[in-house]
Amino acid sequence: MARVKIDLPATFPFSVQIPVRIRDINYGNHVGNDAILSIIHEARMQFLGNLGYKELDHEAGAGFIMADVAIAYKGEGFYGDIFDVAVAAGEFNALGFELFYLITTNRNGQTITIAEAKTGMICFDYKAHKIAKLPADMKARLETGK
Numbered sequence: 411m412a413r414v415k416i417d418l419p420a421t422f423p424f425s426v427q428i429p430v431r432i433r434d435i436n437y438g439n440h441v442g443n444d445a446i447l448s449i450i451h452e453a454r455m456q457f458l459g460n461l462g463y464k465e466l467d468h469e470a471g472a473g474f475i476m477a478d479v480a481i482a483y484k485g486e487g488f489y490g491d492i493f494d495v496a497v498a499a500g501e502f503n504a505l506g507f508e509l510f511y512l513i514t515t516n517r518n519g520q521t522i523t524i525a526e527a528k529t530g531m532i533c534f535d536y537k538a539h540k541i542a543k544l545p546a547d548m549k550a551r552l553e554t555g556k
């Protein structure tokens with residue numbers, strides 16, 4: 411069976427800590443796959459906010475829309491874990507880019523990888539309901555994370 415393989419960047423300019431909530435736990439008594447998607451959404455919002463952007467609207471009049479997502483689950487997360495979610499942008503083109511995520515936790519003095527993920531982000535004009543170009547200055551800020 412083919413598995414999803416995500417080639418993560420060498421460095422991540424941004425990270426945020428997100429605690430695992432009780433509602434993130436599924437019937438297997440670990441973090442559910444749907445919760446991981448929600449957690450990377452929160453990390454994306456904080457990454458963009460750190461740059462002064464909003465997902466629905468940035469200074470060029472367009473926002474972002476997620477075109478696709480890939481998640482590779484690597485380990486179990488549990489209630490009480492604090493996830494460190496590292497975020498980096500890459501794979502730029504004229505209309506968008508990919509965001510990469512590395513989710514880890516520290517448990518009993520050990521760093522455990524929980525998941526690797528990437529989301530394909532497209533610039534989108536929500537007023538006109540059409541794809542927009544990625545501004546050069548935005549690309550530069552996303553690349554550095556600053």
